[in-house]
Amino acid sequence: MLMTNEIFQNIRLSSGQAIEDFYCNLVEKAQILSKPEHEVLSKFINGLPDKMAFFVRAGNPTTLQAALTSSKMAEACGYRTEAISTQAIKSETKAVTDSKTEIDDLKDQIKTLTSMVANITVKTNDNQRPNYRRQDYRQGSNYPPRQDSRECYGCRGQGHIHRDCNWTETGPPNKSATCQLCSQQGHTAQFCKTLQQFQSGKG
16 A cells, blocks of 8 residues: 555656556556545646646646546647657757857957957047148148048048948948948948958958
8 A cells, every 4th residue: 555655646647658548547546545536636737747737737627537638638739748859959959059159150250340340440540640630730721621522433432532442332332321340431331341351251
């Protein structure tokens, strides 16, 4: 009797075991131990895999037969997920590893881009400082600022000539746009040679 009670307390739906077989074993042990139906019902639900048990509880069954029917429905809906194959574990591990590799690669790209932008910003600032002085001097002498009046005949941006233009000519020129990478007017970062060179280097 003691052994039967221990089996009753620890009985669970095994991998590959039919639900009816699990149900019959449980009911058989419960009859030997004279267990009340509500206790057997609770034990039946608790012996199911987590997702299946949740599905059965959601139906709020009041009898063992209703719980058995709900568990069969749960199995048909794919809630019996206690058996995870070794291949599935390997696939999941590989997916996580691949995901980490992609994230690391993205971090490296962002780091490189950030470094490039910082270098371009420093160079742009260094180049602009003397220009501001010359511009102030020319304005004080009633001369128009030559640097800002130049217009690229390619992208129509102000402040540079076509020979020095960083526009890739693959996207639309945008006279009012300023590139976030090279600070030139006439194109956006998406169509900048600087970005294209970076992507070619990564490839």
